[in-house]
Amino acid sequence: MLARLALAFISFVSTFSLSMSSETDYLRFDQNDLPRLTEAGASHLASLALHCIGREYPNKIGHVMESDADQAPPRELHPAFYGCYDWHSSVHGHWMLIRLLKEFPELPEADKIRAAISQNLQPHKIQGEVDYMTPRTRKSFQRTYGWTWLLKLAEELKTWEDPQAREWATALQPLVDHIEALYIEFLPKQTYPIRTGVHPNTAFGLSFAWDYAHTLNRTELKAAIEEAALRYYSNDKNCPAHYEPSGSDFLSACLEEANLMQRILSPEKFADWYSEFLPQLPQILEEPATVTDRMDGQLVHLDGLNLSRAWCLAAIAQKLPPDSPHKKHLRQVAATHIQVTLPNIASGGYEGEHWLASFAVYALSVAGR
Incomplete structure (x- = not known):
């Protein structure tokens, strides 16, 4: 059965050359015929995120303003996650770079990845993100799509025994704590799930959050997610x-x-x-x-x-x-x-x-x- 799965991928490996040579394979298959990215594939995908996490424009901000004083460019509104067109894409771009660096520590882009993430995951910048999300008028910001990707990013960092990753995880923690608290406060209030196929989808918003809570033994969050999931579905x-x-x-x-x-x-x-x-x-x-x-x-x-x-x-x-x-x-x-x-x-x-x-x-x- 696994061999059949591999065959479904093989037909496109030669076409998945993108901007590199047609001889380059982006996937390999392990001893169980399961697909794995090669370093070349990881390198190319990493280049896409590196291109955007520090790119401020174009930018789509979901910004609630209470006065003229709230006018600011994206880099000031979101000191850590201002790139990649929108906040949540910046967050999961950071997640992907960390995921690839964990799997491919010798990636050609490794130094660039570490430098880019270190520049963004600074304690004062993460505090700026918390400060942005704290006002009552912004409590629903990125609920729950951006929330769940942020927790997926935290999970990836906290399961990596790397000195720099531990620094990044520590810097990120105030925002993680804030989003955990938002979930625990919000889920009992959400009487009905959102069943759309775009960002507000409740099931997706709970899935990555459950992974984080389960992996890191965040019992209160996990219990809140399980209660809500059973109630909804x-x-x-x-x-x-x-x-x-x-x-x-x-x-x-x-x-x-x-x-x-x-x-x-x-x-x-x-x-x-x-x-x-x-x-x-x-x-x-x-x-x-x-x-x-x-x-x-x-x-x-x-x-x-x-x-x-x-x-x-x-x-x-x-x-x-x-x-x-x-x-x-x-x-x-x-x-x-x-x-x-x-x-x-x-x-x-x-x-x-x-x-x-x-x-x-x-x-x-x-x-x-």
Whole structure:
């Protein structure tokens, strides 16, 4: 079965050359035929994030102003995360660079990565981010998409035995503490989940936050997430996946929900829940979404949808029992989505390049488990 998964990737390895030579392979396959980025692939994806985390413009800020005094350029509003077009993309660009540096410590860009992150993850800059988010009018800033990526960044740092990473984690901690507190305060108030396919999606917002809480034994946060997830989703059946996708989705409402529940439930309970939630994967979720214009910041979201579908499908397949009739098929569909999308990560348009590499790295990390 794993060999079949690998075959789905091999057909595009030679085409995933992007700006480098056509002979360069960006993926390799381990002894279990699972896909892994090569150093060349990691180097190219890292270059995309390095290009944007210090790039202030163009910039889309979600800024609530209370007076003329609140007018300021992005670098002053967000001293640490001002680049990559928007706050959350800057955060997950930092996450991706750290993830790649952990896996490839001899990456050619290693010194540049360390310098760029050290410049941004400074205690006074992180305090500036906390100060920005503290006023009552900004308590919903980046809720919960940016929140969950920030916790994913913290998890990546805190699970790395590297002296510089420990410094960065210490600097980041006040913002981590602030976002933990925001989650714990907010979740009991959120009566209904948000089931959209873009940033506010509740299931996605809880998934990475649960990973952080589980990995670092943050018991209060983990309990709050599990209570909310069960309250929102435990009785869901027959998810209307045939309504997906909307025209600018980068998340699948149905698959993100299932991906959260595979974290929360035991394997046996999840298998029962999933059999009623998605008894059969609809054709619309099997076919990678079509992107007609990668210079359009909304239409290019659909490349991200393909990658996020892939990580959900791969994770769901991992949680299902070995005899599940869905397991093999979900892995194959996940592989197809990555196969179709990876060659488009570097499209020449900043609209996609400022964020899609992070999605690709995470999708490959799940598919390669």
